[in-house]
Amino acid sequence: MRYAPLAVVTVLAAAHALLTGAWAREAFDYGSDLALWRAIFYVELALPLFVLWPAVVKTRRDVAEFLLGVLACAAASSAVMFAFAYLSSPGPVWQSRPVVFACWALCGGFMALAARFGGAWPARARIALVCVLGLPLLWHYFSLEYAQKSQLGLQSLSPHWYLAANATLDGGSVIAPLAIAGALALIAAAVWPKRKEAA
Amino acid sequence: MMACIGARPRERRGRHHNRPLFIAPPLTQRALIALFGVLILASSSLSAQQIDHERTRYLGDGRGRPGCYAPLEIVFAGKAGGTATVEILSPGVALRRQVSVNAAGPVTARVPCRVAADSKIRVTLDGASDEFSPEVPARLMAPSYHRIYAAAFAPEAANLPASDTLVFDAFKTDECFADWRMFDGYDAIVLLNPGDGRLPAGAQRALLEFASLGGAVFIAGNFTLESGLPALPDPTTIDFAGVPVLRQSCGGGTLYRVAYERIAEKPADVLVAAMRRHQWYGGSEAPAGAPATRGAENPPPTQYLEVGDRRAAAPSLMVYGLVGLIALTCLLAPLALDRLKRGAWPAFAATALIAVGIAIAGANQSGPLPQVQVSVLELASDGDITARREVWLVPPAVKDVFTVDLANSRLLPRAGKPVTGWRVYTVDLPLTRAIAQRAPVAKFENAYIEGLPFRDFAARARVGETALDETGARLVDWWLEVNAYRGRKAQIVKVGEIEPLAAWPGTETVIRGGLAIIEPR
Numbered sequence: 001m002r003y004a005p006l007a008v009v010t011v012l013a014a015a016h017a018l019l020t021g022a023w024a025r026e027a028f029d030y031g032s033d034l035a036l037w038r039a040i041f042y043v044e045l046a047l048p049l050f051v052l053w054p055a056v057v058k059t060r061r062d063v064a065e066f067l068l069g070v071l072a073c074a075a076a077s078s079a080v081m082f083a084f085a086y087l088s089s090p091g092p093v094w095q096s097r098p099v100v101f102a103c104w105a106l107c108g109g110f111m112a113l114a115a116r117f118g119g120a121w122p123a124r125a126r127i128a129l130v131c132v133l134g135l136p137l138l139w140h141y142f143s144l145e146y147a148q149k150s151q152l153g154l155q156s157l158s159p160h161w162y163l164a165a166n167a168t169l170d171g172g173s174v175i176a177p178l179a180i181a182g183a184l185a186l187i188a189a190a191v192w193p194k195r196k197e198a199a
Numbered sequence: 200m201m202a203c204i205g206a207r208p209r210e211r212r213g214r215h216h217n218r219p220l221f222i223a224p225p226l227t228q229r230a231l232i233a234l235f236g237v238l239i240l241a242s243s244s245l246s247a248q249q250i251d252h253e254r255t256r257y258l259g260d261g262r263g264r265p266g267c268y269a270p271l272e273i274v275f276a277g278k279a280g281g282t283a284t285v286e287i288l289s290p291g292v293a294l295r296r297q298v299s300v301n302a303a304g305p306v307t308a309r310v311p312c313r314v315a316a317d318s319k320i321r322v323t324l325d326g327a328s329d330e331f332s333p334e335v336p337a338r339l340m341a342p343s344y345h346r347i348y349a350a351a352f353a354p355e356a357a358n359l360p361a362s363d364t365l366v367f368d369a370f371k372t373d374e375c376f377a378d379w380r381m382f383d384g385y386d387a388i389v390l391l392n393p394g395d396g397r398l399p400a401g402a403q404r405a406l407l408e409f410a411s412l413g414g415a416v417f418i419a420g421n422f423t424l425e426s427g428l429p430a431l432p433d434p435t436t437i438d439f440a441g442v443p444v445l446r447q448s449c450g451g452g453t454l455y456r457v458a459y460e461r462i463a464e465k466p467a468d469v470l471v472a473a474m475r476r477h478q479w480y481g482g483s484e485a486p487a488g489a490p491a492t493r494g495a496e497n498p499p500p501t502q503y504l505e506v507g508d509r510r511a512a513a514p515s516l517m518v519y520g521l522v523g524l525i526a527l528t529c530l531l532a533p534l535a536l537d538r539l540k541r542g543a544w545p546a547f548a549a550t551a552l553i554a555v556g557i558a559i560a561g562a563n564q565s566g567p568l569p570q571v572q573v574s575v576l577e578l579a580s581d582g583d584i585t586a587r588r589e590v591w592l593v594p595p596a597v598k599d600v601f602t603v604d605l606a607n608s609r610l611l612p613r614a615g616k617p618v619t620g621w622r623v624y625t626v627d628l629p630l631t632r633a634i635a636q637r638a639p640v641a642k643f644e645n646a647y648i649e650g651l652p653f654r655d656f657a658a659r660a661r662v663g664e665t666a667l668d669e670t671g672a673r674l675v676d677w678w679l680e681v682n683a684y685r686g687r688k689a690q691i692v693k694v695g696e697i698e699p700l701a702a703w704p705g706t707e708t709v710i711r712g713g714l715a716i717i718e719p720r
Contacts, residue, residue, distance in 0.1 A: 003533065005529040005554075006526070009522070022511070025511065034620055064544070068543075068544050069543065069547045072548075072551040072554065075551040075555055076525055076550060078554065078558045079525045079553075079555070079558040080522060080525060082557070082560075083518055083522050083561040084514075084518065085564060085566055086566050087511075087512055088566055088567065088596060089569075090561070090566070091596060093562070
């Protein structure tokens with residue numbers, strides 16, 4: 001967790017360098033700047049799912065410290081994104097901040113809550129988050145294929161799917177469910193009794 | 200119970216004795232009163248310059264060409280000594296004109312307005328504005344090879360015989376429009392000038408501008424071009440219905456001139472014959488397909504023109520500095536604070552604070568201007584006079600609509616179907632000079648180019664097997680799909696350096712390429 005902001009900065013800087021390169025522009029055939037930004041936002045939105053890994057969260061102080069770490073990660077990723085606003089304008093970065101912060105809040109909240117349980121719970125929480133945030137499109141296709149039922153409603157859970165399916169980068173209907181669930185998880189993590197007391 | 204009832208009169212008397220002159224109403228009532236007052240003020244300010252819905256109308260006897268601009272007379276109440284801003288709004292486009300108001304009372308202005316249900320007019324005077332959607336003309340004049348839709352100007356009233364072949368809106372010569380955009384929907388402009396009637400200032404230029412974009416101007420009587428207008432090529436004489444008529448090319452269109460006395464007996468016959476010569480390209484039968492109209496292109500350019508590659512912005516030293524600083528912070532903060540043995544939170548707090556500072560600096564760096572991509576199609580015939588039809592692709596970062604000041608600009612934009620978030624405008628620029636560098640590419644005749652059916656030629660152009668570049672190939676493909684079925688002759692010419700003739704404020708104009716189409720008529 002201590003080096004998570006460094007991981008965020010490194011991954012985003014590498015993604016920028018990779019995606020803005022001449023060969024990448026030619027290979028992916030970006031029709032507009034918005035397409036390039038969209039590709040980078042996919043990387044940014046994936047980071048909360050993978051870089052957060054709480055060490056030991058036993059007390060409320062540990063929860064607060066972990067949340068400060070999440071905040072540092074979110075601020076570091078925003079700093080890198082704004083630094084690369086030279087590509088067009090800061091407009092797309094501003095537009096996407098609410099959904100990015102909501103994503104960090106959800107992942108941070110659930111990882112903190114899982115860490116209060118200790119053991120394998122953080123790993124389980126990460127898998128659950130990937131399934132809920134990253135894979136609803138897959139569930140939708142499976143549902144269509146095997147049950148002939150649409151699961152389009154799951155789009156409001158997945159920022160990646162929402163960005164892929166909508167022209168704007170603002171996150172729209174995704175933000176509220178993520179932010180509310182993240183806030184509830186944070187509160188739960190904060191009020192959960194100490195592990196010793198629970199034992 | 201009885202005691203309570205008996206006590207009330209005494210209490211009431213006491214209260215009445217001490218009651219103040221004014222009782223403050225509850226908060227909700229005060230809010231309602233304030234809202235009511237605001238509404239009264241707003242309605243009074245609007246009524247001061249409200250558009251007259253009864254008298255505001257399209258000129259032209261209830262006719263109009265859908266999708267094109269037509270003359271509209273707007274009447275609104277004005278105040279003395281002010282300047283009103285009249286805006287003609289259609290999706291994605293705003294035409295603006297300042298109207299000086301000299302006296303209180305109704306003010307009349309004539310402006311071009313797009314014939315469509317979604318067109319609106321907005322009048323702003325002294326900070327208050329009013330909007331109105333004029334009623335669409337009842338008789339919509341679809342483009343037709345067999346029916347000429349003309350505007351006829353005469354000293355009194357045009358006495359042309361109306362028929363199914365010739366439909367015209369009659370105006371007086373002294374009210375001839377000085378703005379070509381008012382003529383946009385007409386196939387032809389007819390001037391009947393038996394005496395020495397003069398056109399209003401600017402009307403001659405407007406007529407030439409209309410002609411340069413493919414229109415026909417038919418002048419019977421005296422007409423001498425003002426100085427300062429581009430010279431027309433030498434005329435040729437053509438016999439129409441037994442009357443010799445002088446013909447001059449003007450860009451993509453034509454000027455016909457004849458002595459008034461020669462056509463006084465049969466003006467419509469000569470006019471129709473001349474228009475047939477113009478619209479039918481001298482053929483004895485009407486061309487196939489639908490005639491050209493500026494209002495709507497079928498198929499639209501969007502189907503052919505894609506957003507081109509943008510020039511990638513190069514990162515400045517500041518970008519490297521900002522990314523390096525945040526990386527260094529993330530690396531050093533935990534290491535440095537480890538020595539202080541205070542836990543991780545100061546490292547995270549310091550990282551977050553420095554990151555916010557870097558984000559603010561990054562958000563304030565100046566980025567490249569949004570690029571408006573312009574493809575140019577030059578329309579020409581004989582002579583030096585040309586007109587341009589340009590396709591503008593406007594990036595999503597540009598939010599405002601295409602605004603044209605009617606007094607200072609002669610162009611006319613029309614919004615088209617967007618492509619991948621970019622807005623598309625077809626922009627007409629009349630009376631331009633021919634682009635200097637030219638290299639003929641191919642001749643088009645009888646739907647064949649260079650011995651190939653036109654679609655085969657377009658397909659070869661698209662894969663780079665002709666002298667055309669990618670933009671030229673896409674433009675020629677579009678032009679052929681729109682025009683090839685009319686069976687005209689044309690020369691396709693590759694042009695060199697193209698100067699942008701207009702620019703969108705706050706953007707960088709990038710000319711993607713162009714093509715000239717020379718059509719002898």
